Amino acid sequence: MKKRLPLKVSVSGVRGVVGESLTPQIAARFASAFGTYLGPGQVLVGQDTRPSGNMLKKAVISGLLATGCQPVEVGILPIPTILFLTREKQARGAVVVTASHNPPEWNGLKFIGPEGLYLSRSRVEEFLDIFHQGEFTFVAAERIKTPGQEKNAGQHHLNKILSRLKVRTIRNRRLRVVADCANGAGATLLPQLLRELGCEAMFINTDLGGDFAHQSEPVPENLKELCCRVREFGADLGLAQDADADRLALVDERGRPLGEDLTLALAVSYLLGQKRGPVAVNLSASMAIDDLAARHRVPVIRTRIGEINVVEAMLERGAVIGGEGNGGVIWPEIHPCRDSLAATGLVLEMLASRREKLSTAAAEFKKYHLLKDKMDCPAELAFRAVVELRHRYQSENISTLDGLKISWSDSWVHIRPSNTEPIIRLLAESRSPLRSRRLIENFKKEIKVIIRKLP
Amino acid sequence: MKLLKLNISGVRGLVGQTITPELVIDFASAFGTMLPPGPVLVGRDSRKSGLMVLEAAVSALLSTGHEVINLGICPTPVIQFLVRQRRAVGALAITAGHNPAEWNALNFINGQGTYLNEFQGSELLDIYHLGRFDHQKLKKSPAVINEVNPEEVYFAWLGQKLRTAEISRARFKVVVDPCNGAGARLVNKFFSSLGCELIAVNNEPSGYFPHDPEPRPRNAGEVASLVRATGAHLGFLLNSDVSRVSLVTETGETLSEEYTLPAAADYYLRLQPGAVITSLSTSRMIEAVAAKFRVPVIRTRVGQSALVQALLQEDGSLAGEGSGGLAFRGFQPAFDGFAVMGLLLEAMAVEQKKLSELIRALPRYHIVKDKLICPPHRLHSLVAETRKLYPKAEMNSLDGLHFTLKDAWVHVRASSTEPLIRVIAESPTASRAQLEVDRVMSFLNRLLG
Secondary structure (H helix, E strand, O other), rough: OOOOEEEEEOOOEEEEEEEEEOOOHHHHHHHHHHHHHHHOEEEEEEEEEEEOHHHHHHHHHHHHOOOOEEEEEEEOOHHHHHHHHHHHHOOOOOOOOEEOOOOOEEEEEEOOOHHOOOOOOOHHHHHHHHHHHHHOOOOOOHHHHEEEOOOOOOOHHHHHHHOOHHHHHHHHHOOEEEEEOOOOOHOOOOOHHHHHOEEEEEEEEEOOOOOOOOOOOHHHHHHHHHHHHHHHHHOEEEEEEEEOOEEEEEOOOOOOOOOOHHHHHHHHHHHHHHHOOOOOEEEOOOOHHHHHHHHHEEEOEEEEEEHHHHHHHHHHHOEEEEOOOOOOOEEEOOOOEEOOOOOHHHHHHHHHOOOOHHHHHHHOOOEEEEEEEEEEOOHHEEEEEHHHHHOOOOOOOOOOOOEEEEEEOOOEEEEEEEEOOOOOEEEEEOHHHHHHHHHHHHHHHHHHHHHHHOH | OEEEEEEEEEEEEOOOOOOHHHHHHHHHHHHHHHHHOOOOEEEEEOOOOOOHHHHHHHHHHHOOOOOEEEEEEEEEEHHHHHHOOOOOEEEEEEOOOOOOOOOEEEEEEEEEOOOOOHHHHHHHHHHHHOOOOOOOOOOOOOOEEEEEOOOOHHHHHHHHHOOHEEEEHHEEEEEEEEOOOOOOOOOHHHHHOOOOEEEEEEOOOOOOOOOOOOOHHHHHHHHHHHHHHOOEEEEEEOOOOOEEEEEOOOOEEEHHHHHHHHHHHHHHHHHOOOOEEEOOOOOOOHHHHHHHHHOOOEEEOOOOOOOOOHHHHHHOOEEEEEOEEEEEEOEEEEHHHHHHHHHHHHHOOOOOOOOHHHHHHHOOOEEEEEEEOHHHHHHHHHHHHHHOOOOOOOEEEEOEEEEEEEEEEEEEEEOOOEEEEEOOOOOOOHHHHHHHHHHHHHHHHHOOO
């Protein structure tokens, strides 16, 4: 069988292995399709730290120029900063050369639309139709624009975050922080943010040469060095960004990783104390969010998985805070997107104004036990199995927004076929680790039985 | 009709129709795949589409593992010089030379600084058609080095080749029109190094062409009136990448671009005797000059690649054609407009003659050129048909058909850069040349229907 080339086109853009499936040709074609879709106007072009970024960026700039857009290079910047700048500069959109947490031999393109928002599913379909039809609106030579460059573009984003924080309160606490930037774009701005907030900070993995010291997902097994440094440095907390700097995980003052889903819970807990309003999270986020919202008597909106779905719900319902359980905090005061820098600001302000330790603040969330698992299953069977489960549990409190989520008074389970891989994802949460594990195992067993019986 | 022309040393087309990022990337990837490992130079003329093409080309060269030295807006002869000077493995010159602003082209230059020869050109096309490019994984990316003022080394070299002191002593007043092309601004440095007083028009490398960037009398009106108004010694017109030059005398006479070759040869053959390489379409004036120095004239196919290859193979003195592009053996194997301008000033200084006096020494022929737009697939068959018009004439079929008549010649050929048939005739009288051109044109028009 012919080896399948790993090129993935999805809602979040295109990713591939450089030199094999992701070539300058593909990048130029996507950029030409995107320029055709957006029409003439400014388009920001950013990149992450991968060595192939320059090569792909040039192909992207060429494709944008050929379709009459004016590309503006912003260099290596966090994804949330580029989203923020797209709105701030009133650009038509942005293209970011990045493969977030994929291995170093990968790269990709992310497409950002007007207002600095990711493209919604329907807009992605329009855009991909243009790509597949291959009819691009190339402009005549005299209408080709001159590209621009934006130096220190990140400063606007930092200024906005600082303008929404109680900077003096945070400065007075002189917090000691160790930060792990995962050799990602976060290293371009996090040091300055912490300096402005009067922190004594130590940084690891800030080198932007394109080598990743560890896998970029900020999950406990990747944060061993950070935990160690927090103890050595006697820090008040540890911060872990992912390579795109949209997600943030925390390590407490004793060097214990808190788990990604806690970042969102802490941010929601603190922000609702400052400002009441609806909260939007996806179906997989912890029920700690529901308990917090109930305490503040505000509604929780649950959405399908995918950042853009949470963002659209937040904008529609005027949510004051939201995000995803993977450490993606969305604070719409800054910009409606997952933002590790804004999340850092919120967490530091919480510690400074409550004058408590991070472990104390986290203690109230110890009672929740969220477990994630997956099982191999071809896409077609996965969908049919979920349909069967929907029938079986229709008398329970269920949501069929994205796969199947069944909720009981103090526990829930969420079963969802993956969009990108032939697997079923299972999540369960309850007040005991044993119970969560049992929920997952029982449903795995049930799914296997269903699949076996499928005609 | 989509216009795209491939020839052995380049690919040329209309921006947005055929010159698209993907086509550029495909060709530059093929070029990067063909070249041995090493740095590649990239430069462009001032066209507005230049950066779009350049970014795509650089992306492809990086992807195929080449370090890129970006010369920015840079005349092609300077790029060709720097290839050798920097020991690069090749270069891409992004320019459509004399074509209007809506065109652009990739010109492929090998490690010797010459346009690809026939074999290299066909190898490049094979790789392009096969579509298997040597894209690298880029664990470490090759660098892109942006070079500032790359022309300085070149001007220093050129200054040593010319008799700069004698030119300076003559204190020439020169009018030049770089047509806002790659030569704009650089002419200031060049002429001041030769002690000339410069009056320049269209001297911003903005890519806005006030007239087609083709050096010929039709476009020379502005230069001619400035020469007369300022009492300058002569005027020069340049194309967009300084590979072609045409002349205006001190009286304001706009000379056909055909005069550049014989005028320069009449001086240069004295310095360096040897064969003159020219194309079938070039005026017979050069025959008289060559006869004076008792050197042979070798006729080749039209175009820089063929002429310069012949210059190197035959160890000739100079190569040039009626378009105003010349390469000198003692300088570099490239059509070099700066060298042409420098040598003509040197000729005037050394021989203490005005340009009109140098021109008067040449036999007068009248050359008439016309062209016919024709679908690309009929170009060559139509050209072949014209044989019926001149059944008894002596014929050369090296490049289209060239007929030698009793006191005139006619050349009918398919353009290698545009979907055109070019018809050129020359004779001691203008009316005779026009008669032959009219004859061929009406014959072809009838066939085209």
